[in-house]
Amino acid sequence: MGRSPCCEKAHTNKGAWTKEEDDRLIAYIRAHGEGCWRSLPKAAGLLRCGKSCRLRWINYLRPDLKRGNFTEEEDELIIKLHGLLGNKWSLIAGRLPGRTDNEIKNYWNTHIRRKLLSRGIDPTTHRPISGGEQPSAAAAAASAPPAAAEVRTISFSSGGGVGATDNTNNNEVVQGKMMLLSCGSTSNRNMSGATGPRRTASGSSAVSLCFTCSLGIQNSKDCTCHNNSAAIGTSNLNIGGAYDFLGLKGSSVLDYRSLEMK
DNA sequence: AAGCATAGCAACCGCCAGCTT
DNA sequence: AAAGCTGGCGGTTGCTATGCT
Numbered sequence: 001m002g003r004s005p006c007c008e009k010a011h012t013n014k015g016a017w018t019k020e021e022d023d024r025l026i027a028y029i030r031a032h033g034e035g036c037w038r039s040l041p042k043a044a045g046l047l048r049c050g051k052s053c054r055l056r057w058i059n060y061l062r063p064d065l066k067r068g069n070f071t072e073e074e075d076e077l078i079i080k081l082h083g084l085l086g087n088k089w090s091l092i093a094g095r096l097p098g099r100t101d102n103e104i105k106n107y108w109n110t111h112i113r114r115k116l117l118s119r120g121i122d123p124t125t126h127r128p129i130s131g132g133e134q135p136s137a138a139a140a141a142a143s144a145p146p147a148a149a150e151v152r153t154i155s156f157s158s159g160g161g162v163g164a165t166d167n168t169n170n171n172e173v174v175q176g177k178m179m180l181l182s183c184g185s186t187s188n189r190n191m192s193g194a195t196g197p198r199r200t201a202s203g204s205s206a207v208s209l210c211f212t213c214s215l216g217i218q219n220s221k222d223c224t225c226h227n228n229s230a231a232i233g234t235s236n237l238n239i240g241g242a243y244d245f246l247g248l249k250g251s252s253v254l255d256y257r258s259l260e261m262k
Numbered sequence: 263a264a265g266c267a268t269a270g271c272a273a274c275c276g277c278c279a280g281c282t283t
Numbered sequence: 284a285a286a287g288c289t290g291g292c293g294g295t296t297g298c299t300a301t302g303c304t
Contacts, residue, residue: 015273015274015298017272037289037290049274050289050290051274052273054290059272059273089292089293102273102293109270110269
């Protein structure tokens with residue numbers, strides 16, 4: 001299936017937005033509300049791609065945005081959420097009112113990565129950097145080409161049953177596994193969280209799994225890493241509370257069907 | 263003061279999921 | 284069921300500011 005371009009590139013502006021463009025966009029959205037980004041530029045008299053308008057509004061012009069430095073509490077919350085969700089910036093942003101996914105992503109790559117490394121914590125795995133390995137070494141390791149796909153497995157225990165899935169009662173301890181799939185990517189450029197040449201922004205788990213396991217096929221005869229389960233990070237949390245906390249009920253990212261109940 | 267390197271952020275690109283036709 | 288469209292997401296890039304030599 002072919003894709004139609006999101007806009008006529010020949011007649012659109014690119015690059016930084018001018019004050020006048022901002023004003024036009026704000027005025028239009030105030031008058032007509034958000035939505036129908038594709039037709040918005042023309043209607044608003046902007047020579048911009050609809051996606052560009054949306055991004056500008058979401059990331060910069062929205063009135064409810066909280067500008068300014070991140071607080072220590074926000075830092076810690078981002079770290080916790082990243083540990084649970086990986087690079088799901090939009091989900092993380094959903095838990096930080098007034099912050100955008102782009103802002104958090106940039107902040108992560110420029111500040112928090114460095115902060116974690118200085119604490120001796122690997123920002124991709126959220127685990128202590130193994131003995132003898134210096135932060136710079138970890139950063140170098142992170143620059144290695146990532147696996148085609150990586151899997152993070154998180155174990156849940158549900159004691160309270162708050163919002164727990166069907167077939168569970170409040171006293172029953174339920175354990176499940178949630179698989180978070182993410183694709184690696186490469187870049188010839190670093191992210192500025194570490195010194196030296198810029199490198200990949202891949203923030204996925206560094207847990208090394210073979211191809212079959214990375215696809216979620218467990219105990220496959222083709223498995224070469226033998227499931228590496230000991231190496232897979234686990235954390236226990238109340239499943240219902242966790243979903244409540246993360247606002248993930250019904251999320252396509254964390255589909256209940258992907259929970260593998262023991 | 264000048265030149266270079268690095269950091270930080272805004273914006274773009276390509277892909278995907280979901281909805282409509 | 285397939286094609287087409289749209290919005291949204293994550294990764295990446297480009298530009299500017301700042302710091303260092």
